[in-house]
Amino acid sequence: MQVTLKIFRFNPEVDKKWHYETYTLDAPETDRILDLLEKVKGHVDGTLSFRRSCAHGVCGSDALRINGRNQLACKTLVRDTGAKITVEPLLGLKVIKDLIVDMKPFFDNYKTVLPYFINDSPLPADGKERLQTIEQRARFDETTKCVLCAACTTSCPSFWGSETYLGPAAFVTAHRFIFDSRDEAASERLHILSETNGVARCHTVYNCTMACPREIQITKAIGEIKLAMITGKLD
Amino acid sequence: MGLNRNVSLNTGLQYKGREPMLTFVLHRIGGLGIVVFVGTHILSSFIGGQLGHAGNVVYESWIFQIIIFFCATFHAINGLRITILDLWPPLIEHQREAIWIEFAVFIPLYLIAVYVIIHTALGG
Numbered sequence: 117m118q119v120t121l122k123i124f125r126f127n128p129e130v131d132k133k134w135h136y137e138t139y140t141l142d143a144p145e146t147d148r149i150l151d152l153l154e155k156v157k158g159h160v161d162g163t164l165s166f167r168r169s170c171a172h173g174v175c176g177s178d179a180l181r182i183n184g185r186n187q188l189a190c191k192t193l194v195r196d197t198g199a200k201i202t203v204e205p206l207l208g209l210k211v212i213k214d215l216i217v218d219m220k221p222f223f224d225n226y227k228t229v230l231p232y233f234i235n236d237s238p239l240p241a242d243g244k245e246r247l248q249t250i251e252q253r254a255r256f257d258e259t260t261k262c263v264l265c266a267a268c269t270t271s272c273p274s275f276w277g278s279e280t281y282l283g284p285a286a287f288v289t290a291h292r293f294i295f296d297s298r299d300e301a302a303s304e305r306l307h308i309l310s311e312t313n314g315v316a317r318c319h320t321v322y323n324c325t326m327a328c329p330r331e332i333q334i335t336k337a338i339g340e341i342k343l344a345m346i347t348g349k350l351d
Numbered sequence: 352m353g354l355n356r357n358v359s360l361n362t363g364l365q366y367k368g369r370e371p372m373l374t375f376v377l378h379r380i381g382g383l384g385i386v387v388f389v390g391t392h393i394l395s396s397f398i399g400g401q402l403g404h405a406g407n408v409v410y411e412s413w414i415f416q417i418i419i420f421f422c423a424t425f426h427a428i429n430g431l432r433i434t435i436l437d438l439w440p441p442l443i444e445h446q447r448e449a450i451w452i453e454f455a456v457f458i459p460l461y462l463i464a465v466y467v468i469i470h471t472a473l474g475g
């Protein structure tokens with residue numbers, strides 16, 4: 117089928133303002149939007165810039181606003197979008213070039229929630245693993261699946277309002293460690309998340325949950341953090 | 352370096368968030384409507400005289416009441432949905448159904464109210 121691909125373009129070396137360029141391509145409906153971008157870059161205009169790596173929804177590099185909604189270009193098929201496709205960079209972050217945004221504020225927020233395992237207690241007597249039951253592991257299973265694509269955070273109106281709002285992706289990672297029975301810094305993380313830029317600014321818009329390519333129930337995870345904050349319980 | 356792109360209201364509204372985002376936007380409009388209503392009320396009583404009376408006429412008019420009833424009822428019902436989901440996070444997985452229930456409650460309630468307001472306004 118014939119598709120029209122409208123792409124957001126901005127070259128910092130020549131442009132003062134962004135513009136859109138439209139390309140007409142032949143593509144089977146099983147093509148992914150990433151394939152279309154590669155076609156334009158490979159055969160029409162080599163200056164088109166975008167991030168991608170794995171092309172299989174694992175690295176989280178190619179989250180883009182496709183037809184007005186955040187999605188991974190490598191997981192979105194032409195069949196899902198129809199023949200008219202608009203591709204734009206994620207909202208709320210500076211555009212470096214074309215579809216590439218500056219992810220620094222996103223990762224700064226991520227780092228704020230201590231996104232690593234903390235346990236200073238001595239190892240168990242056998243000196244091996246800190247064991248966990250199947251139920252304890254299942255408690256935070258869903259939030260281990262994040263690929264840090266930023267589709268959630270940049271779909272959130274609170275983040276659009278201020279990039280210092282920690283945002284859903286940071287909360288997902290915080291949830292992953294807060295509810296891990298082996299980790300010992302839950303209260304520290306809950307304290308960080310209770311600050312002005314923390315979970316209180318989540319207005320349950322659900323844009324994050326709808327945007328997540330890993331189908332993580334983000335708003336639910338945030339809800340669990342909010343509840344843990346109020347009750348002081350982690351079950 | 353890079354192109355600063357503050358997300359304008361217009362750009363934000365164009366994000367295709369579907370039903371949940373619609374309720375989010377209507378909740379804000381509802382809140383704003385309530386502030387305008389209460390504001391007009393207080394201001395009219397405070398100013399008094401002819402100008403105050405003009406304010407009374409505005410917020411007591413049936414058109415204003417149809418709008419304010421929309422704002423207050425939607426804000427209340429939506430707020431209730433959010434509160435319930437916030438207190439029982441496991442229910443959040445059913446947020447779509449929760450929104451359908453919300454509209455199933457809101458639409459008939461609002462239509463009945465509009466009917467009553469118009470009926471009364473037209474001297475019923």
Ligand code: SF4
Nearest residue numbers: 262263265266268328
């Ligand atoms: S939670 Fe989902 S949308 Fe957000 S960064 Fe992780 S994978 Fe991407």
Ligand code: FES
Nearest residue numbers: 171173175176190
């Ligand atoms: S290219 Fe890796 S997630 Fe799409």
